[in-house]
Amino acid sequence: MSAVLSKKVCLIGDFAVGKTSLVARFIHNVFSDKYLTTLGVKIDTKTVEPETGVSLKMIIWDIAGADRLSTADRNYLRGADAYLLVVDGTRRDTLIAALDLKQAVDRMLGDIPFVLLVNKSDLQSDWEITTQDIDLLKDRNWAVLTSSAMQGDNVELAFTLLAEELTKP
Amino acid sequence: MTLPFEIARKLRQLATDRLRPLVLIIDRNMRLSAWSGDAEFYGFPAINVGDDAQQTFDFLTGVDSKEAFDLPFVAMPNGLYAHVDIIPGGQYLYAVLMDSSEEHARQQELQQKANELALLHYTQTALMKELEKAKQLADEASEAKGRFIASMSHEFRVPLTSLLGYCSLLRERWQDHQQDLQHLDAIDRGAKHLMALINNVLDQARIEMDETVITPESADLLLIANDIRSVFEPIAAQKKLAFKFAISNEFARQVLVDDTRLRQVLINIVGNAFKYTQEGSVTVDMRWHEGRLRVVVTDTGPGISYQQQGHVFKAFKRADQSGQSGAGLGLSISKRLVELMGGELSLVSEPGAGCAFIFDLPAPEVNHSADEEAAAVIVNEGKVAGQAGVILLAEDNDDIVELIRLYLSEAGYELLVARDGEQATQLALEHQPDLILMDMNMPKVDGFTATRQLRDSGFDNPIVALTASPMDSDRARARQAGCTEYVLKPIEMAQLVALAERLTTANA
Numbered sequence: 058m059s060a061v062l063s064k065k066v067c068l069i070g071d072f073a074v075g076k077t078s079l080v081a082r083f084i085h086n087v088f089s090d091k092y093l094t095t096l097g098v099k100i101d102t103k104t105v106e107p108e109t110g111v112s113l114k115m116i117i118w119d120i121a122g123a124d125r126l127s128t129a130d131r132n133y134l135r136g137a138d139a140y141l142l143v144v145d146g147t148r149r150d151t152l153i154a155a156l157d158l159k160q161a162v163d164r165m166l167g168d169i170p171f172v173l174l175v176n177k178s179d180l181q182s183d184w185e186i187t188t189q190d191i192d193l194l195k196d197r198n199w200a201v202l203t204s205s206a207m208q209g210d211n212v213e214l215a216f217t218l219l220a221e222e223l224t225k226p
Numbered sequence: 227m228t229l230p231f232e233i234a235r236k237l238r239q240l241a242t243d244r245l246r247p248l249v250l251i252i253d254r255n256m257r258l259s260a261w262s263g264d265a266e267f268y269g270f271p272a273i274n275v276g277d278d279a280q281q282t283f284d285f286l287t288g289v290d291s292k293e294a295f296d297l298p299f300v301a302m303p304n305g306l307y308a309h310v311d312i313i314p315g316g317q318y319l320y321a322v323l324m325d326s327s328e329e330h331a332r333q334q335e336l337q338q339k340a341n342e343l344a345l346l347h348y349t350q351t352a353l354m355k356e357l358e359k360a361k362q363l364a365d366e367a368s369e370a371k372g373r374f375i376a377s378m379s380h381e382f383r384v385p386l387t388s389l390l391g392y393c394s395l396l397r398e399r400w401q402d403h404q405q406d407l408q409h410l411d412a413i414d415r416g417a418k419h420l421m422a423l424i425n426n427v428l429d430q431a432r433i434e435m436d437e438t439v440i441t442p443e444s445a446d447l448l449l450i451a452n453d454i455r456s457v458f459e460p461i462a463a464q465k466k467l468a469f470k471f472a473i474s475n476e477f478a479r480q481v482l483v484d485d486t487r488l489r490q491v492l493i494n495i496v497g498n499a500f501k502y503t504q505e506g507s508v509t510v511d512m513r514w515h516e517g518r519l520r521v522v523v524t525d526t527g528p529g530i531s532y533q534q535q536g537h538v539f540k541a542f543k544r545a546d547q548s549g550q551s552g553a554g555l556g557l558s559i560s561k562r563l564v565e566l567m568g569g570e571l572s573l574v575s576e577p578g579a580g581c582a583f584i585f586d587l588p589a590p591e592v593n594h595s596a597d598e599e600a601a602a603v604i605v606n607e608g609k610v611a612g613q614a615g616v617i618l619l620a621e622d623n624d625d626i627v628e629l630i631r632l633y634l635s636e637a638g639y640e641l642l643v644a645r646d647g648e649q650a651t652q653l654a655l656e657h658q659p660d661l662i663l664m665d666m667n668m669p670k671v672d673g674f675t676a677t678r679q680l681r682d683s684g685f686d687n688p689i690v691a692l693t694a695s696p697m698d699s700d701r702a703r704a705r706q707a708g709c710t711e712y713v714l715k716p717i718e719m720a721q722l723v724a725l726a727e728r729l730t731t732a733n734a
């Protein structure tokens with residue numbers, strides 16, 4: 058078998074922000090509004106061909122969400138190459154949780170590529186997170202996107218951005 | 227001790243059955259070098275020695291072989307969950323998979339409930355916040371409405387004050403002009419009616435704003451009863467209705483009650499009876515017994531059906547749309563006022579059988595001192611201008627100034643007049659009047675500020691706040707500023723003279 062480049066990508070964020078839904082949209086192009094709590098980890102793979110021309114097998118770890126990292130979470134995160142940090146635009150708390158989680162991940166894994174997704178953009182009228190908040194995050198030179206797992210907006214793009222980052226020569 | 231072979235075999239069998247262990251042995255190049263157990267059970271049907279372990283078993287991505295760790299719940303290709311132990315051992319790396327599907331299901335269910343609850347709580351809190359906000363907005367709007375009504379009523383009361391005042395002045399002067407007096411009475415009635423309507427609107431606004439409106443003071447119950455009787459006698463005569471007015475033998479004179487509010491309730495209820503009764507009679511029965519006043523007002527009007535009885539006490543609703551005048555507030559306010567005075571107002575009626583309004587409220591007797599009685603006697607004759615004292619009137623409405631000047635100079639006072647608060651302070655400090663009558667709502671410097679300035683400069687003769695604003699907050703502000711008393715417009719001129727006499731003699 059030819060050695061395809063494969064990388065471990067984790068989804069990190071508080072519960073019910075849409076991590077599982079983003080993966081389902083990306084891999085299977087489906088969405089369900091039923092909430093089924095993730096416990097443990099579900100691993101999916103998808104091979105992508107980003108602009109960089111190198112094809113990449115993304116091994117996507119959808120981990121149970123919480124506002125802090127447990128020992129089990131740390132084990133699931135071992136050896137991650139990149140991550141999607143997910144926030145629910147309708148719950149301001151989840152942004153605070155994401156910032157805490159990012160610090161913990163940075164300490165554990167060092168400076169690895171990530172994209173911050175402010176999800177549920179289809180519910181923008183109910184958002185507690187403002188464009189001002191998002192601008193402040195962008196000011197830190199972070200890759201920040203608003204997304205909707207429901208409508209598919211920016212889901213593909215988020216994973217592609219990570220893939221490009223991971224296949225840079 | 228070492229377990230007997232049979233037992234050890236049994237236990238191994240049990241563990242194998244329950245945990246379905248699959249042991250993977252992986253070499254340094256991450257190739258599968260051997261395995262033990264049922265790989266197919268976890269959804270790996272075709273594995274071979276030499277396979278790239280990380281390609282086949284995606285939970286091995288990123289694993290280095292330095293330390294042991296475990297992954298409690300990893301979803302397998304066929305949907306089962308496995309507990310995965312990674313154990314480095316010299317040349318090889320071992321991965322041990324055990325079925326954790328049941329435990330996963332149990333914990334997943336618990337976690338699901340906890341998360342759903344947390345989400346619900348979050349939504350609820352957000353909703354509560356929204357509600358709070360909406361409520362605050364509504365409160366603000368209702369308060370703004372109240373303020374608007376209050377200030378509008380204020381505007382109306384000022385001209386009415388002079389209208390009523392001049393009516394009574396002219397009545398005194400025109401003793402001999404029968405015809406003119408009749409016209410004057412018509413004006414007077416109209417103005418009083420208007421004032422009563424405005425007072426009702428204003429009270430409704432105050433009740434909605436939760437302003438307390440009751441101030442019980444020593445009041446003459448018999449005087450109130452007689453006044454009510456004389457207000458309605460001409461109306462009874464005009465409508466050709468019999469008017470029976472009964473007072474119980476036992477009847478305290480001085481009682482602790484809000485004089486104005488009691489009169490207002492009586493006028494509303496008796497007035498209502500006259501309004502709706504076209505023939506027959508209106509009866510007022512007042513009884514005082516053991517500190518309580520009980521009033522029954524009966525009429526022979528059309529009566530009110532049981533269904534409509536619930537509506538008559540609601541603001542802006544009337545039992546019928548008979549084209550009668552009135553804002554439909556009188557009964558609702560009366561009920562509220564009686565309740566605020568600690569009593570109850572009820573209605574007994576049947577269509578065709580008239581109405582009986584009954585109320586009952588505390589009116590404890592007060593034993594008034596001889597002093598008070600003496601002070602209440604108004605000596606109003608043989609006064610020389612300036613002899614009784616000097617009064618400073620701070621008021622910007624010319625008509626009211628003239629009216630007050632007439633009455634006070636007749637009572638022997640010298641009157642100084644200031645048109646605004648600034649002038650008032652200046653004149654007061656210069657002339658040290660015995661009493662200041664201070665309008666609170668004046669141009670430049672208002673009465674509150676002027677009073678405070680005077681008190682700060684050591685002026686300590688009485689200052690009476692004159693105002694058309696019945697808001698309790700204004701009353702409190704006036705007290706705080708240093709006002710001795712608070713008089714609500716329209717001012718009865720005789721009352722004003724009595725007040726001046728009381729305050730100037732007390733001061734002398």
Ligand SMILES: Nc1nc2c(ncn2[C@@H]2O[C@H](COP(=O)(O)OP(=O)(O)O)[C@@H](O)[C@H]2O)c(=O)[nH]1
Nearest residue numbers: 073074075076077078089090092177205206207
């Ligand atoms: N409206 C909307 N709902 C979403 C979106 N993404 C996820 N959800 C819903 O949010 C809930 C939680 O999603 P899930 O993917 O399980 O969140 P996770 O706990 O982060 O994995 C589910 O009810 C989803 O249907 C989105 O983009 N828009």
Ligand SMILES: [Mg+2]
Nearest residue numbers: 076077094095
């Ligand atoms: Mg999930």
